[in-house]
Amino acid sequence: MFAALGDETRLALLGRLYGGERMSITELSVGARMTRQAVSKHLRVLERARLVHASREGRESLYAFDPAPVEEMRVYLEGVSAQWDGVLGRLKAFVEGSV
Amino acid sequence: MFAALGDETRLALLGRLYGGERMSITELSVGARMTRQAVSKHLRVLERARLVHASREGRESLYAFDPAPVEEMRVYLEGVSAQWDGVLGRLKAFVEGSV
DNA sequence: GAAACGAGCAACTAAAAGGTTGCCTATCAG
DNA sequence: CTGATAGGCAACCTTTTAGTTGCTCGTTTC
Incomplete structure (x- = not known):
């Protein structure tokens, strides 16, 4: 796609x-x-x-x-964004923890 | 992209x-x-x-x-989906009105 | 300082993608 | 029926893209 x-x-x-x-x-x-x-x-x-x-x-x-595939992609990207926020959060915690 | x-x-x-x-x-x-x-x-x-x-x-x-471009695309697709719903609504109204 | 490692650059090849032309079939209008 | 219109198919050309090889340069490491 x-x-x-x-x-x-x-x-x-x-x-x-x-x-x-x-x-x-x-x-x-x-x-x-x-x-x-x-x-x-x-x-x-x-x-x-x-x-x-x-x-x-x-x-x-x-x-x-x-429109269906566009909608699917939108939903998928929502997941990507959400997970990435999680990743950033964990990285931040890790960095702060290691100082 | x-x-x-x-x-x-x-x-x-x-x-x-x-x-x-x-x-x-x-x-x-x-x-x-x-x-x-x-x-x-x-x-x-x-x-x-x-x-x-x-x-x-x-x-x-x-x-x-x-992650920025992914986020941008997500937001953009949100707009696309929303507008498309509008398009479908207008088409529906048009078809029903012309019967 | 020399060997080893990480990466950049340039030239090249192979394959895929974007486009064109020519021809053929199906449908519609007179 | 005839001509015009909409489209499909296949062969072909051209440009891009994906990937490789060979060489060079800077950074480590011993």
């Missing part, structure tokens, strides 16, 4: 889908300075990371933002 | 520094199945992302985990 987000183009795509609107590949390609195929590839990367999902509708694939 | 975290090796390095201990490059290279130079390069990537910082001590560079 970090890898999927670690690309400006993909972040931009997510930004456009973030409004909640479902968009086709061609639609998403309009602003981008790259071909439809390139956009398509990026969307698949995002899809593999579950940040986005597609649904075929007639002749077009509509992509939509998927 | 996403790009920096989007690499297994670097995540592993962060994992080892996460304990709060400062470690030298050679120390960090021990478990890794790659050369010291490769580890060194990864550490610089992490350093550029401010996830880690080094301090020279005699002939060795000691690297330490830096």
